[in-house]
Amino acid sequence: SIAPNGDPGEIVYTQPPLQSTSYYKIAQGEYITFGWNFTNVAVTPTAITVSAACDNGNTYPVGPSDGIIAGNAQSVVWYPYGYQSANPGLPLAQAEYTLLVFAQGGPSAIPSPGYLAPNSQLRFALYTPQPYTPLASGWQCAGCGGALEQFKAHPASIALLTTLLVIFLSGFTTLRRVWD
Structure with missing residues (x-):
C-alpha cells in the first residue's frame, strides 16, 4: 500500500554526474551510457521513455529501441x-x-506518491569532431585568423592617445613646479 502523503518516485543519476555538463562526441564507435537509481518508487512502471530534448526544439529517442526501455532498467x-x-x-x-x-504518464505527468515522476535534470552536449588536417596541408586556426584585426589602430585614436599623454605629462610637470 502507498501512503497518500508519501513522496513521488525519483531518479538519481549515477552516470554522468549532474554537477557539470558532459560533452559527447558524435562519432563512429562512441557510445553514451546514462545510469540512474530509483528512490521512493513503490510501483514499478511497465516501461520508461528516454529522450533527448535539444535546445533547437527537436526531441530525439535515446537508446536502441526508440527510447522505450523496461520499467526497471537503471541505464x-x-x-x-x-x-x-x-x-x-x-x-x-x-x-x-x-x-x-518518464513513465506512462508522459513528460508532464503530475508526481504521485510511489510512482516515478518525470525527470529532466540531466544536461549534456553533443559535438561532431572535425577531421584532422596536418600543418603542412594548410591547417589554420579558425579562431586565430582575425585576432590581429582588433588591434589595428586608427590614426585618430593614435592622435587622441598622444594628445592625452602630452596633456598628462605637461600637467605633471606644472604640478612639480608648484610643489617645489
Whole structure:
C-alpha cells in the first residue's frame, strides 16, 4: 500500500554526474551510457521513455529501441552516430540537450506518491569532431585568423592617445613646479 502523503518516485543519476555538463562526441564507435537509481518508487512502471530534448526544439529517442526501455532498467546505452546515420532527415545538432526520463504518464505527468515522476535534470552536449588536417596541408586556426584585426589602430585614436599623454605629462610637470 502507498501512503497518500508519501513522496513521488525519483531518479538519481549515477552516470554522468549532474554537477557539470558532459560533452559527447558524435562519432563512429562512441557510445553514451546514462545510469540512474530509483528512490521512493513503490510501483514499478511497465516501461520508461528516454529522450533527448535539444535546445533547437527537436526531441530525439535515446537508446536502441526508440527510447522505450523496461520499467526497471537503471541505464540506457545510446549510439548517437548510429542514430545520425539512420535518420539523415533529423540529424543531431551540435548543441546542449536535456535528458527526459518518464513513465506512462508522459513528460508532464503530475508526481504521485510511489510512482516515478518525470525527470529532466540531466544536461549534456553533443559535438561532431572535425577531421584532422596536418600543418603542412594548410591547417589554420579558425579562431586565430582575425585576432590581429582588433588591434589595428586608427590614426585618430593614435592622435587622441598622444594628445592625452602630452596633456598628462605637461600637467605633471606644472604640478612639480608648484610643489617645489
